[in-house]
Amino acid sequence: MSTIEQETETDEPTDESTDVAVESPGDRRRAEKRERTQAREDQRVDEGISEHEETITLKVFRYDPEVEGKEEPRFDDFTVPFHKGMTVLDALIYSRDHYDSSLTFRHSCRQAVCGSDALFINGSQRLACKTQIADLDAGTIRIEPLPHQEVVKDLVVDMEHFYDQMEAVEPYFDADELPEDELEEQRQDRENREKVKMSTRCIWCGACMSSCNIAAGDNEYLGPAAINKAYRFAMDEREGEQRKQERLKIIEQEHGVWRCQTQFSCTEVCPKDIPLTEHIQELKREAVKNNLKFW
Numbered sequence: 226m227s228t229i230e231q232e233t234e235t236d237e238p239t240d241e242s243t244d245v246a247v248e249s250p251g252d253r254r255r256a257e258k259r260e261r262t263q264a265r266e267d268q269r270v271d272e273g274i275s276e277h278e279e280t281i282t283l284k285v286f287r288y289d290p291e292v293e294g295k296e297e298p299r300f301d302d303f304t305v306p307f308h309k310g311m312t313v314l315d316a317l318i319y320s321r322d323h324y325d326s327s328l329t330f331r332h333s334c335r336q337a338v339c340g341s342d343a344l345f346i347n348g349s350q351r352l353a354c355k356t357q358i359a360d361l362d363a364g365t366i367r368i369e370p371l372p373h374q375e376v377v378k379d380l381v382v383d384m385e386h387f388y389d390q391m392e393a394v395e396p397y398f399d400a401d402e403l404p405e406d407e408l409e410e411q412r413q414d415r416e417n418r419e420k421v422k423m424s425t426r427c428i429w430c431g432a433c434m435s436s437c438n439i440a441a442g443d444n445e446y447l448g449p450a451a452i453n454k455a456y457r458f459a460m461d462e463r464e465g466e467q468r469k470q471e472r473l474k475i476i477e478q479e480h481g482v483w484r485c486q487t488q489f490s491c492t493e494v495c496p497k498d499i500p501l502t503e504h505i506q507e508l509k510r511e512a513v514k515n516n517l518k519f520w
């Protein structure tokens with residue numbers, strides 16, 4: 226073997242020397258960082274998100290008492306491509322369909338009618354289907370279940386108690402007199418219709434109840450939604466005076482209208498703009514008038 230050949234062989238780096246260089250802590254960190262960046266890039270490509278596309282981050286509350294390792298409440302982050310007109314519900318559906326099919330939340334009509342997707346979004350009770358992402362200030366959108374309700378799983382809360390309170394005010398029309406012809410419409414005069422119009426818009430979403438400090442501290446308080454429902458029928462003249470008295474008795478009870486401290490939180494969060502606090506105050510006045518006695 227010539228001298229030149231000998232030198233060439235000697236200069237070649239051995240596998241051993243290469244390994245030593247890669248395993249230095251700095252190199253290892255840089256290699257890991259490169260891998261993470263590449264993995265993120267691959268994920269974006271898989272999801273069809275281009276490099277220049279605008280994205281938003283959802284921070285979503287997660288909790289599943291029935292699955293081992295998920296019983297502890299936590300937040301998961303989801304990066305979602307943003308498009309004009311996108312609602313929080315759209316972003317949640319994207320996250321469920323692209324990242325985690327176990328992500329659980331309620332929704333149905335997607336047009337602020339069924340009331341099933343009331344959530345705590347960026348610190349306020351809102352309908353996910355009615356909340357435009359473009360209208361939210363924060364770069365990261367924090368999504369939690371409605372406060373003051375028991376969480377069943379992820380963003381789903383137990384609405385049983387809320388429905389019980391609604392039932393307690395007998396939320397159905399009970400006419401004083403029925404028309405002779407059963408097919409005849411039971412007309413309401415225009416002024417009376419105007420008076421109850423806003424109260425009929427309730428979609429039973431529970432946002433008001435969740436925002437109410439009094440309801441949070443008094444489990445028996447009827448709450449703004451139920452009292453609004455009582456208002457809707459107590460003020461309907463077609464039910465007659467006697468039925469109105471019965472309805473006032475229900476809302477006058479210990480955990481009825483007098484619990485309200487006029488904080489307006491229910492009115493602020495109502496997605497249907499119902500003047501809930503105003504209705505509660507009006508029923509208080511009716512209750513006082515009802516109890517005045519003149520000898």
Ligand code: FES
Nearest residue numbers: 333335339340354
């Ligand atoms: Fe029905 Fe939002 S999905 S109110």
